Amino acid sequence: MKSGFVSIIGRTNAGKSTLINSLLEEKIALVSHKQNATRRKIKAIVMHEKNQIIFIDTPGLHESGATLNQLLVQSAIKSMGDCDMILFVASVFDSTKDYENFLSLNPQVPHIIALNKVDLTDNATLLKKLSEYAKFSEYFKAIIPYSSKKKSYKKGLLDEIVKYLDEHEYFYDPEFLSASSEKEIYRDFILESIYENLSDELPYNSEVLINRTKDTPNLLILEANIITDTNSHKGMLIGKEGVTLKRIGKDARFKISKLAQKKVLLKLFVTVKKNWQKDEEFLKKLLNDEN
Numbered sequence: 001m002k003s004g005f006v007s008i009i010g011r012t013n014a015g016k017s018t019l020i021n022s023l024l025e026e027k028i029a030l031v032s033h034k035q036n037a038t039r040r041k042i043k044a045i046v047m048h049e050k051n052q053i054i055f056i057d058t059p060g061l062h063e064s065g066a067t068l069n070q071l072l073v074q075s076a077i078k079s080m081g082d083c084d085m086i087l088f089v090a091s092v093f094d095s096t097k098d099y100e101n102f103l104s105l106n107p108q109v110p111h112i113i114a115l116n117k118v119d120l121t122d123n124a125t126l127l128k129k130l131s132e133y134a135k136f137s138e139y140f141k142a143i144i145p146y147s148s149k150k151k152s153y154k155k156g157l158l159d160e161i162v163k164y165l166d167e168h169e170y171f172y173d174p175e176f177l178s179a180s181s182e183k184e185i186y187r188d189f190i191l192e193s194i195y196e197n198l199s200d201e202l203p204y205n206s207e208v209l210i211n212r213t214k215d216t217p218n219l220l221i222l223e224a225n226i227i228t229d230t231n232s233h234k235g236m237l238i239g240k241e242g243v244t245l246k247r248i249g250k251d252a253r254f255k256i257s258k259l260a261q262k263k264v265l266l267k268l269f270v271t272v273k274k275n276w277q278k279d280e281e282f283l284k285k286l287l288n289d290e291n
Helices: 016-024 067-081 097-104 123-134 154-163 182-197 231-238 240-260 280-288
Strands: 003-009 042-048 051-057 085-091 111-116 142-145 206-215 219-228 263-272
Touching (some): 042 182, 051 154, 085 097, 111 154, 123 142, 182 206, 182 240, 219 231, 231 240, 231 263
Parallel strands (some): 003 085
Antiparallel strands (some): 042 051
């Protein structure tokens, strides 16, 4: 029996959250085509044979001067030292530049490369990309092609990860899907629904706080605040006669209900907090609040 923590590292939009959902075979991590969608570290528990792997989905590595983005990158870098090994995720279409930047951070634990999205390319392109990474072979323990969509090489990837974990009793009940609080997952589902229903930059000016939860045998009641930075953005989130907010709520309720396996009553409110993305104290509480 082996158990351990694996931080998933990579650039924004490399497919880290999709990979976690694929390995778990259940949606718990926020997925969006928009950059920097992941803001909180979600812990997914994957049982592989008799072994327990706790994957930590981290914000993407990127360069930015914005306070929020700097804190996200700090969170990702910190997770590299708080784990037993690292899974570096790169798209098969990416250059090796992001991996070289990752190496410059001097990771102190073993790492494996997951070359993602291989279902979208041909064998010649895949082999060419593998040869590009070969010059870094002294640094990584293995490089494994992966398709989150088709779950290709899933067993091979998990087998390889387990090799570098220590013998240890389970950290969590093997029946659990996640070590993150359900409130954190529900919050990200609402944020994901905002991403899906609003275009351009508005979602980046929005965050979600869960105000109240009440869980009964047949009904989950949630109240949440969507925080944005201007009255005009508030108007866009609500929409004419509340139609946009209703659509966001409907999409989020469907996702939450599927995971909770029960009917969900979701009440959403929109609040303006000017310059919230520059309020470092507020941001730290927001990004670290798992209560």
